[in-house]
Amino acid sequence: MIKSFEDIPGVEWVPGTGEFIKVNSDLCSGCGNCVKVCLGSCYIVKGKKAVIQTLERCMECGACWYVCENEAISFSWPNGGTGFKTQWG
Amino acid sequence: MENIEKKIEMECDVVVVGAGFGGAAAAKKCADAGLKTIMIERSEKVGEKIISGLTIPFHGFLFGPDFIRDGNPPIERPVDGIINYIIKDIEKNDIDIDDSLRVPKPFSPIFSVGYNAFCKAFCEWEVQQAIESGVELRTKTTVVDVIRDNGHIRGVITENNEQIWSKIVINAEGSHGLLAIKAGVREKYPPDTISLADVYVYDMDKKDIDRIFGFSLKFCWGWDEQKIAPPLGHGNGLMVWPYSDSLHLMQDQCLRKDDGPVYNLAGALRGYHEKITTNLPWWRDEIAPKVRLRARMWDGFEIFVGLDKRLRNMPNFTDGMLLIGDAAGLENTELCDGVPTAWFSAEIAADVAIEAISHNDTSASFLKRYDDRIKAHPIIQWAITSTNRYNLRYAQKEHDEKKLKKYIHDGWGLGFCKHGSSALMKITLSFIKKDPKVIGKWIRMYLRYYYHWHHRHYENIQASDGTQKKQKGIKLKSYLRLMDWLLWITSPLIRLLAGLLEPLSGAANPVMKLIFPIIAPMYLWFIKKWDMAFDPLSKQLVQAVVTSDPSIFDV
Numbered sequence: 001m002i003k004s005f006e007d008i009p010g011v012e013w014v015p016g017t018g019e020f021i022k023v024n025s026d027l028c029s030g031c032g033n034c035v036k037v038c039l040g041s042c043y044i045v046k047g048k049k050a051v052i053q054t055l056e057r058c059m060e061c062g063a064c065w066y067v068c069e070n071e072a073i074s075f076s077w078p079n080g081g082t083g084f085k086t087q088w089g
Numbered sequence: 090m091e092n093i094e095k096k097i098e099m100e101c102d103v104v105v106v107g108a109g110f111g112g113a114a115a116a117k118k119c120a121d122a123g124l125k126t127i128m129i130e131r132s133e134k135v136g137e138k139i140i141s142g143l144t145i146p147f148h149g150f151l152f153g154p155d156f157i158r159d160g161n162p163p164i165e166r167p168v169d170g171i172i173n174y175i176i177k178d179i180e181k182n183d184i185d186i187d188d189s190l191r192v193p194k195p196f197s198p199i200f201s202v203g204y205n206a207f208c209k210a211f212c213e214w215e216v217q218q219a220i221e222s223g224v225e226l227r228t229k230t231t232v233v234d235v236i237r238d239n240g241h242i243r244g245v246i247t248e249n250n251e252q253i254w255s256k257i258v259i260n261a262e263g264s265h266g267l268l269a270i271k272a273g274v275r276e277k278y279p280p281d282t283i284s285l286a287d288v289y290v291y292d293m294d295k296k297d298i299d300r301i302f303g304f305s306l307k308f309c310w311g312w313d314e315q316k317i318a319p320p321l322g323h324g325n326g327l328m329v330w331p332y333s334d335s336l337h338l339m340q341d342q343c344l345r346k347d348d349g350p351v352y353n354l355a356g357a358l359r360g361y362h363e364k365i366t367t368n369l370p371w372w373r374d375e376i377a378p379k380v381r382l383r384a385r386m387w388d389g390f391e392i393f394v395g396l397d398k399r400l401r402n403m404p405n406f407t408d409g410m411l412l413i414g415d416a417a418g419l420e421n422t423e424l425c426d427g428v429p430t431a432w433f434s435a436e437i438a439a440d441v442a443i444e445a446i447s448h449n450d451t452s453a454s455f456l457k458r459y460d461d462r463i464k465a466h467p468i469i470q471w472a473i474t475s476t477n478r479y480n481l482r483y484a485q486k487e488h489d490e491k492k493l494k495k496y497i498h499d500g501w502g503l504g505f506c507k508h509g510s511s512a513l514m515k516i517t518l519s520f521i522k523k524d525p526k527v528i529g530k531w532i533r534m535y536l537r538y539y540y541h542w543h544h545r546h547y548e549n550i551q552a553s554d555g556t557q558k559k560q561k562g563i564k565l566k567s568y569l570r571l572m573d574w575l576l577w578i579t580s581p582l583i584r585l586l587a588g589l590l591e592p593l594s595g596a597a598n599p600v601m602k603l604i605f606p607i608i609a610p611m612y613l614w615f616i617k618k619w620d621m622a623f624d625p626l627s628k629q630l631v632q633a634v635v636t637s638d639p640s641i642f643d644v
């Protein structure tokens with residue numbers, strides 16, 4: 001089902017993305033950089049490791065991937081036709 | 090993917106990855122040349138994953154693809170200038186204004202410095218033109234890899250493991266460059282070159298926008314300690330673009346400050362937005378009571394890539410592949426506009442692809458001419474090496490108000506003439522030299538765009554005012570005929586003059602720098618005094634345009 005969130009109006013999320021962003025916890029130092037830059041609150045740090053809580057609020061901005069100094073985050077695109085969409089960009 | 094077994098599922102001349110601003114223009118040009126062209130886009134509908142400002146500056150339209158200049162793309166509002174608010178102390182309302190970049194009346198608002206647009210509507214229009222030229226569009230399809238054959242790229246692989254073989258790939262994937270990285274052509278950018286933009290779209294009544302904004306953008310800059318805008322040189326404060334019946338607002342900040350810690354942007358951007366929208370007098374008093382949040386989104390973009398020599402020189406071509414637009418790192422380092430450079434590089438890439446295919450040679454040594462032409466393009470090189478935005482950090486460091494104002498004036502005010510004149514003169518003259526009649530096409534473009542914007546005459550958009558009032562006053566049709574005739578008879582002379590002046594373009598910046606202190610105050614005095622006097626003429630011109638038969642603006 002297409003999702004939307006009250007605090008992010010004008011944007012919809014089409015399901016079926018697959019796990020397009022992944023954290024390799026062996027490489028993660030728990031620095032929290034990803035949490036700091038994610039405007040969608042997709043990450044939390046739990047037990048000194050970053051965990052992706054949800055990708056349903058992800059705008060595919062790439063910020064988390066850029067700031068991970070340990071290359072612990074792998075970033076790819078969601079499956080075609082899924083993920084966020086907006087007509088107001 | 091290296092040397093995979095060839096299972097031909099699809100074969101074509103050109104594969105274009107990404108149906109954004111650049112991809113559509115490149116694909117159309119290839120198809121117009123008779124090449125079988127497939128364009129692949131990961132989103133369900135074109136443009137719905139592109140987040141932007143968006144003011145596309147005039148040079149994109151004048152010197153970009155013909156079909157855009159001579160067509161009717163959906164625009165949201167012409168732009169006649171920028172009002173910069175330099176916030177020294179928001180509590181004390183100590184704010185200076187630099188509104189020196191302004192098209193004077195009677196030229197404003199028809200002859201604009203750029204056009205605001207929504208990415209989705211604009212890209213859909215561009216892609217529609219490409220499809221009409223024969224481009225095959227595939228949406229909902231993510232390209233995940235390239236096909237390599239002894240190191241030479243021979244096509245792409247989609248997420249469904251489908252192989253699409255082609256003679257050449259034009260990579261128009263946009264900012265993050267995942268495919269270019271996968272193909273081993275480029276690398277991931279460092280976080281201090283990437284800015285995270287937080288974008289808000291507010292509904293607002295068109296009449297209020299007309300009254301409060303007119304055709305001007307409003308940008309705000311503040312000392313760091315004011316905490317109302319991202320640190321100077323590391324981000325842009327409140328930038329407001331007036332659209333037809335909405336405001337587009339952006340704040341952005343680099344992910345990291347040089348080698349320092351990564352910013353807590355989730356908190357900071359929210360804080361700036363709250364503080365500036367409640368404390369800035371004109372927003373608080375005039376805008377806030379009249380707006381309703383329509384949309385919010387964010388995106389990362391490659392703001393300072395061009396300023397780092399190593400990153401700037403990362404390859405934009407390899408055996409069998411050309412990279413264009415954001416994928417080639419061509420984002421403007423000052424104004425954060427990347428659409429014109431995406432269009433220019435798209436056209437160059439299409440030309441090179443056509444030449445390569447006709448010579449049956451898509452090797453890197455043949456494709457090098459693409460890089461040569463990108464490096465020789467005056468506007469692209471100016472756009473990716475401008476430093477005023479970056480330099481704002483030095484004004485902050487020294488807390489030097491004079492410097493702060495100078496960088497703002499040179500970046501987003503009249504001072505741009507001191508560093509942008511050579512590039513603009515060179516490209517303008519080269520176009521005129523090729524065909525002086527292009528002047529007539531430029532003028533018609535401005536008139537046509539304004540007409541259609543006024544009436545909202547776009548496919549897929551409900552026209553707001555379909556009724557035509559009878560034309561009174563200025564008879565544009567006769568003037569346009571006269572212009573065509575004059576251009577026709579003076580063509581050889583204009584061509585000769587343009588040819589003689591073009592080699593002198595390089596001197597325009599130094600000359601501007603020299604005479605700027607004298608002519609800038611004169612110009613500013615002129616527009617202050619004479620804007621009122623020319624206002625009636627400006628209104629007459631607008632009236633003449635919007636009541637004309639639009640076919641007179643066709644080329």
Ligand SMILES: Cc1cc2nc3c(=O)[nH]c(=O)nc-3n(C[C@H](O)[C@H](O)[C@H](O)COP(=O)(O)OP(=O)(O)OC[C@H]3O[C@@H](n4cnc5c(N)ncnc54)[C@H](O)[C@@H]3O)c2cc1C
Pocket residue numbers: 077106107108109110111112129130131132136138139140141142143144145146230231232233261262263264268286287288339388389390413414415416420425426427428429431
């Ligand atoms: C917040 C913000 C504000 C901006 N403001 C301005 C402005 O005011 N003026 C201006 O001129 N520019 C502005 N820009 C920059 C401008 O948006 C870009 O420079 C422009 O969109 C680049 O065009 P492009 O064709 O290179 O890429 P894009 O327009 O980004 O298009 C890339 C397309 O490729 C698709 N794609 C990506 N990867 C794949 C894949 N693997 N498979 C299939 N499809 C794929 C994407 O979905 C997208 O549709 C701004 C950018 C941002 C983020």
Ligand code: SF4
Pocket residue numbers: 023027028029030031032033034035045049050067068069070071072073
């Ligand atoms: S930025 Fe990287 S290393 Fe730091 S917490 Fe996130 S995933 Fe872990």
Ligand code: SF4
Pocket residue numbers: 021037038039040041042043057058059060061062063064065
């Ligand atoms: S891509 Fe952007 S929105 Fe998505 S998880 Fe990373 S930082 Fe958050």
